[in-house]
Amino acid sequence: MELREVLLSLPSDRRPVEQFLQQQGLRLEEDVEYTVIAVEGEKIVGTGSLSGKVLKCIAVESSLQGQGVASRILSELVQEAFRRGRDHLFLFTRPENEKLFTPLGFTPVERMEKEIVLLENRPNGFVHYLVSLREHRVEKGVSGSAVVNCNPFTLGHRYLLEYAASHVSTLHVFVVEEDRSVFPTEVRYRLVQEGTRDIKNLILHRGGPYIISSATFPSYFLKEASEGTRLYGRFDATIFGKRICPVLNISRRFVGEEPYCPVTSLYNQCLREILPQYGVQVEVIPRLEKDGRAVSASTVRKLLIEERWEEVKALVPETTFEFLQSREAEPILDRLKKKPDSRH
Incomplete structure (x- = not known):
């Protein structure tokens, strides 16, 4: 052989x-x-x-x-x-x-x-990850959560996180760490950090390999829903509800309504099916709209490709817009124009 x-x-x-x-x-x-x-x-x-x-x-x-x-x-x-x-x-x-x-x-x-x-x-990889989260546990009040990719961070993301933070005592926000987006992981994390600095009850985390990653939910990074999408979505939700939520005392998860992406829409369904089994309430938040259309990162990426800067400015926080016009963003925008069908 x-x-x-x-x-x-x-x-x-x-x-x-x-x-x-x-x-x-x-x-x-x-x-x-x-x-x-x-x-x-x-x-x-x-x-x-x-x-x-x-x-x-x-x-x-x-x-x-x-x-x-x-x-x-x-x-x-x-x-x-x-x-x-x-x-x-x-x-x-x-x-x-x-x-x-x-x-x-x-x-x-x-x-x-x-x-x-x-x-x-x-x-002990997963155990060490859980131990690193435990230091951010808050005992008092209601702890909620949101998981975001932010490719890049938009006013839609800001609206979701601001709403969620106003409905809980502590909001744990996980930024997807998988580097499969046009905007690199560290840039996405920084844009969320800078764009939410004024939300005082928000605790920001890197998602690591155990939250919406190629390990826990590989189908999330494919263009279309596959046969395994529901299985992987349920599996990712199980890890979050069964293992991560108890460590941080999380009892609520906020997700944005998804009118465009079938994979994310199916994932939201999986969250609503699985998380209540572990005492976690799932709340779907309607998207922020501008001119009758939901504000989305995919729309911003399209506008960036077409260099429609005034329209971009209306859809992103000032901190994101400043980054997009910086020299640091130039190679990212070049990649975006060469890979216009990027997801998430």
Whole structure:
């Protein structure tokens, strides 16, 4: 048996991998960037892929399970991830397959029984994250939460956070940390920080790898809703409600109404389904509107591409507008014009 890298850009390489995964009840997800196959002769007997920090689409022919094939595939994927400078890795699998990966250094983060389990290669990674949050716990009053991406931070985001903060004693705001947006993570975090500095009961957090990330909710970063979107959305909501909310004494989550993006709309549905099971009320806030249209980051990005600065100015806080006109923003705007279909 040998391992081979396949070039998914070639239909002749991609098709056999898709067919093998279909036979195993899986699908080749569109965001994979590196794939290997295990072959005997010319027959595929196993495969696995890497996407960012996530190992996925791992499958081995049933007759060869327990014979070290998965171990060899996983080892190759881990080494490739390390070569790319990624050392904190995650993988999704079915609960019945968890035992295949725990001997290889992966420990469970969370599971939904009979559906899915997320593992990571740091024994206490999630525990350390929760400990870092605990120092921001507020015992008195009602603690609420919001999770935002802000690509970039708009008056719509500001309206949501201002409304939420006025309805709770403490508002915990998590900025999505996954660097898959045109505006880099640190820029998005800073724009939220500067644009909400006057909201005194707001505590700002980096979302880390456990809140709307490629690990907990990979479908969020794809252009269209896929078969796994609802499953991943429910899983992300479960981690938030079951593990994160108790640490920060959170009993409410605020989300913006989503008239445009089907993935975010479906995610909101998952939050409304899952979070009440953990004592967390979900409140959907109608979008701020200007001239009869919801204020959105996607609209701002479109206006930036078209260099319609006066219209941009009407949709973003002054701090965001100042950044957009700075030299620091120039390479970001150049990237935006080259990649106009960016999501979130």
